[in-house]
Amino acid sequence: MERVEQNLMEPVSNVNLENTKVEVSRGLRRLSFKLESLLIQQGFALFLIGFLLGRALILSHLTPFALPFFAAVYMIRRDRAPIALIGLLAGSLTLSLENITYTFSITILFLISYRLSSKYFQKAELRALPFFVLFTTLTVKLLFIYVQHNQIITTYDLLMAGVEAGLTFILTLIFMQSIPLLSFNKRKRTLKTEEIVSLVILLASVMTGTIGWSLYGLSVEHIFSRYLVLVFAFIAGASVGSTVGVVTGLIFSLANVSSFYQMSLLAFAGLLGGLLREGKKVGTALGLIVATLLIGMYGEAEGSLTQSLYESAAAMFFLLLTPRSLTGKLAKHIPGTVEHSNEQQQYLRKMRDVTSNRVEQFASVFKALSNSFLKMHNGNEEDVEQRELDYFLSNVTEKTCQTCFKKEQCWAKNFHQTYEMMENIVYEVDHGNPNLSQRMSRELEKNCVKGQRVQEAIRQELTHYQANLKLKKQVYESRKLVADQLLGVSKVMGDFAMEIQRERENHYSQEEQIFEAMKIFDIEVENVEIYSLQEGNVDIDMVIPYTSGHGECEKLVAPMLSDILGETIVVQKEEHAGFPGGYCHATFRSAKAYVVESGVAHAAKGGGLVSGDSYSTIDLGSGKYAVAISDGMGNGERAHRESNETLSLLQKILKSGIEEKVAIKSVNSILALRTTDEIFSTLDLAIIDLQDATSKYLKIGSTPSFIKRGDKIIKVEASNLPIGILHDVEVDVVTEQLKAGDLLIMMSDGIFEGPKHVENYDVWMKRKISEIETSDPQEVADLLMEEVIRTRSGEIEDDMTVVVVKIQHNLPKWASIPVSKYKKEKQVS
Incomplete structure (x- = not known):
């Protein structure tokens, strides 16, 4: 029974302990908030600082801190200036009546002079403030010396007044940077080096x-x-700790010459404490x-x-x-x-x-727009035809059957x-039959008393019906194209958002x-x-001291990285300093499994300078390589401009990351809508993946391509109309697996x-390609061009372009260096 009661009491005690911790945490937060409100918002911290600065001395009798502090507070927190002034006067009073009189007089004179002349320095108040403090301090100090001693001011007096005025000038600049740091704004900001030093001063x-x-006999200032x-x-470590020690010790040595050794102690303590801070607070204290x-x-x-040990303790x-929260x-x-x-x-x-979220939002917007266009398109084509037929028959019956x-x-x-009979009549008239069939004529005469009039009305309305139906189809085809384009953009932006999210x-x-x-x-x-x-997809950047440019990155570093990472690494980019003692910045990337080598031969009609054909080899990034040929309709400058623009648009769209089919449809829609002239282009596109040598072929009105693999010739073809003819072009993608040594x-x-x-x-063409013995892409292209021209007895009757691409394994120039082997040999030796 006792054991059961003990088991029941344990959870209760744990809950009470957790509740106590929560209450203590809340109490500490409330206390912290109240202290912050009292010190910062109500200005009690400025009162304390003013009190201590009011009684601070330099060289035992100079008081350069009071006016710079008041002036800085007056400029930055004018509503808290009275509190700061009360603190300064209270601190001065602890020294003597003469000090409080001097502090009060110098602040009043500063306020009067500043308010009288502030209208002349409205645009440069902060820059003029140190000079006001300088001249105010110099004037009041000399007046006090004259009144106090009732004699001529000596050179020593002038020198000491100048020293104090100079210190006030410097301290004003320092306090103007450090006082805003005491506000502890919620906005986080990074302190500059000079701001840290100003705060320490x-x-x-x-x-x-x-x-x-x-x-208890221990010095509070120590x-x-x-x-x-x-702290x-x-x-911040040894550098900041030693700096704080030097600055603090210097200020104390100026205030009291007997404390000069404190600068050495504080600087050394800051250095050792910073070096030992890995041991937490105990390590810093040990320093x-x-x-x-x-x-x-x-x-x-x-x-x-x-x-001194007691003070340090x-x-x-x-x-x-x-x-820990404060530090x-x-x-x-x-x-x-x-x-x-x-x-x-x-x-x-x-x-x-x-x-990333913004990009994802844009991607979702484009996807939603694409879905909306697809919803408007999907399943509506038959409905459109039926609706247009209903409108058509309504117009016919209005003219014939209404009366x-x-x-x-x-x-x-x-x-x-009746509706089925009217549909059959429309079908026969629509297919170009001048007269109805005998069966349809008998049925019409049997059921309709105005048969001839119905036929005439159908023939009259048929032209409008066909035009409306064609227009509706074009609209829906355009909607589908826009939907595909929006979906492509959405995918690209989604991939970009994922790239942004990937952390290093x-x-x-x-x-x-x-x-x-x-x-x-x-x-x-x-x-x-x-x-x-x-x-x-390895990506490594290295900075190496530049020697003499002997290719260390390519010959040593990349082979060692290949052994360490287990794949072939090559130098993608290398930037040399160009002078001894500089650095070499190198970027190392994964080598592709395959490389391509291309050769091109082309000629214009009649041996002219401008060809209607255009070709392009495009590095799409992400390990893909594209080859494209476009043939503009006709010859000459206009055909060249048409084909070149087709490839230019295609290249830009493909590089953006949009899918190949959507890219081609986009180019087609742009070219189809751009002009009403009947100028069209063919497009032959091959995209090769350099990682696995798979290839995709998209042929729009183009001729077949051929793959030569040893003695075997593979034909690649697809039947599509040239680009720019139809608003909605169907793109057939043919996929082939290439092998090393293949010629495309x-x-x-x-x-x-x-x-x-x-x-x-x-x-x-297959016979000529199989007869070619060389495997050099440029030689193959030249030989094919020469063979075709020979059949024409040297005449070039049309623009000619042939592009040959050879697929090869990517064999690294330098073998990998087994790093582990050299490590073992070094350990043994």
């Missing part, structure tokens, strides 16, 4: 106001200065202890060393009490920290996601029989492996960036139908 200046304070150095060393021991043993007596205690929030603003990098990555990730006395009998009692993966182990492999051959590598290790031969009709006195062009 402000904090160190504030801590000089604690000089002379002690707690504790908080070391705490400040520890920055823990957050302060070591620095205190080393500096204290050489600079101070044993008693002072003990006191107090600073360590405050560091350990500092919440993390501050670290996000300092460049070089992990938190700042994560913040930047988060921002970039957010921007990438926003961009007939048998209307009720024909269309009310025998509707289906971390490949630390592979990067280290590359560094180690390079060391084996004494190749220095400055930097390695791996963007993708996907098989067939594409030609225009000037070559295929060029031979004279030949009845079967296919047989003749």
